[in-house]
Amino acid sequence: MQVQVDIGFENLIRIVKQLPKDQLLKFKKELDKEIVEDNELKDLKSFLLDAPVFTDEQIATIEQTRKEINKWRLK
Numbered sequence: 001m002q003v004q005v006d007i008g009f010e011n012l013i014r015i016v017k018q019l020p021k022d023q024l025l026k027f028k029k030e031l032d033k034e035i036v037e038d039n040e041l042k043d044l045k046s047f048l049l050d051a052p053v054f055t056d057e058q059i060a061t062i063e064q065t066r067k068e069i070n071k072w073r074l075k
Helices: 008-018 023-051 054-075
Strands: none
Touching: none
């Protein structure tokens, strides 16, 4: 069963502050885990966008090498 409750941010803060210490720590761990996962995705995206790219000359060399390897394999 799933129940969805629509409460305001201020009410949510008040409820969280009323949690016992052990539950508050558990809640904080969950929030931190979500933040870390989000940061990891951003880090991967920025890594991929900032990664080095092949020059046109390097791509041509790779294509030529593939052609030569394919010729060799078909012999």
